[in-house]
């Protein structure tokens with residue numbers, strides 16, 4: 001970590017930062033996919049440029065709120081343009097790249113590691129075709145209510161409802177892909193004493209309790225659909241035109 005990262009040196013890096021400012025900043029760094037992107041510079045393993053010095057007086061800013069200095073023209077080795085640039089090849093990024101490419105968008109996925117990242121292996125869904133074939137049927141709103149209760153209401157119910165209402169077609173899509181790739185979808189009954197939620201048998205595993213099997217399948221499909229993946233390439237900065245939208 002560089003010395004100018006206030007998180008390293010300041011015991012209270014958020015002092016002077018309102019909750020609103022903090023949320024605004026987190027929203028910005030949390031964006032995974034950028035629509036209509038122009039990918040410049042980015043020679044493999046190009047390090048992130050040093051943040052530009054804060055010039056205006058005002059409330060203290062966290063390091064992630066300070067935009068990096070522009071990349072010098074001479075450092076730009078190559079320029080590529082795309083309709084969609086996805087940053088980060090975790091399962092979310094791989095799926096985003098696959099969906100974008102499948103919809104016909106020219107898609108580039110960049111990942112700072114040498115390979116995609118995938119951990120665990122349990123994929124939760126309710127009312128998938130497999131579950132229905134096992135005679136399982138759940139009421140989405142009841143699932144969300146129970147999850148909220150078990151979590152002491154510390155949840156984003158809107159987000160959870162979005163998952164509950166939409167997870168089954170996505171799981172069915174992934175199960176169809178798995179069949180195409182000769183990967184067996186395994187179910188974990190959740191009826192063993194150590195199950196997280198014995199009430200809901202939600203777990204789907206692709207091939208084994210190993211999420212890299214699912215990630216590998218998504219990677220292959222995304223490439224087959226025309227997405228271009230650059231590994232060992234970190235996103236250094238987001239350049240927005242106007243308001244960025």
Ligand SMILES: Cc1cc2nc3c(=O)[nH]c(=O)nc-3n(C[C@H](O)[C@H](O)[C@H](O)COP(=O)(O)OP(=O)(O)OC[C@H]3O[C@@H](n4cnc5c(N)ncnc54)[C@H](O)[C@@H]3O)c2cc1C
Nearest residue numbers: 088089090091092093110111112117119120121122234235
């Ligand atoms: C040990 C372990 C076991 C888990 N088991 C399960 C489980 O069984 N079931 C379950 O549902 N969840 C499980 N989880 C949680 C799950 O792994 C995460 O929720 C999931 O990986 C999030 O996926 P993601 O694609 O959003 O993010 P990530 O998987 O974190 O992917 C983000 C990617 O972005 C890349 N990246 C970051 N910054 C940049 C940059 N500037 N430029 C380019 N690339 C960048 C990272 O290298 C990374 O590859 C587990 C987590 C852990 C740690």
